[in-house]
Amino acid sequence: MILEHVVLPVIPGREAEFEEAFAEARPIIERMPGFQRLSLSRGVESPASYLLLVHWDSVEAHEVGFRGSAGYRRWAELLHPFYDPFPVVEHFAEVHRA
Template sequence: MILEHAILPVVPGREAAFEEAFAEAKAIIAGMPGFLDLELSRSIETPNEYLLLVRWESLEAHDPGFRGSAEYGRWRELLHGFYDPFPVVEHFDRMALA
C-alpha cells in the first residue's frame, strides 16, 4: 500500500468552491483502478490549506495509472485552478514495525 500526501494551498476566499469541486472530483478518483481510499482534512491554523491523503494499491496505480488517464484531465480541470502555489505530492510506503 502506498500513501500519497499533499498539502493543498487553496486561494483564500475560494475554500467553499474548492470543497464543492472536490466532492465531484472524489467520485472520479474513487473509480480508478488501484484506488483504496482518501481523506481530505482542513487546517485549523491555516483554513485555506487542506491535507489530502490517498491510499493506493501501488505507486504505479497513481502514476502513471491515474495521472496518465483521461479521468485525470477532468480532475485537473476541477481542482488545479484553486491552488497557489501548486502542491507538492509525495508518496510513502508503509513500514513494518516490530
C-alpha cells in the same frame, strides 16, 4: 500499499468553492484501478490549507494509471485552478502502525 500525501494550498476565500469542486471530483479518483481510499482534511490554524491522503495499491496506480487517464484531465480541470502555489505530491510506504 502506498500513501500519497499532498498539502493543498487553496487560494484564500475560495475554500467553499474548492470543497464543492472536490465533491464533484472525488468519484473520478474513486473509480481508478488501484485506488483504496482517501481523506481530505482542512487546516485548523490555516483554513486555506488542506491535507489530501490517498491510499493506492502502488505508486504506478497513481502516477501511471490515474495521472495517465482521461479522468485525471477532468480532475485537474476541476481542482488545479484553486492552488497557489501548485502542491508537491509525495508517496510513503508504511513502516509502523499502532
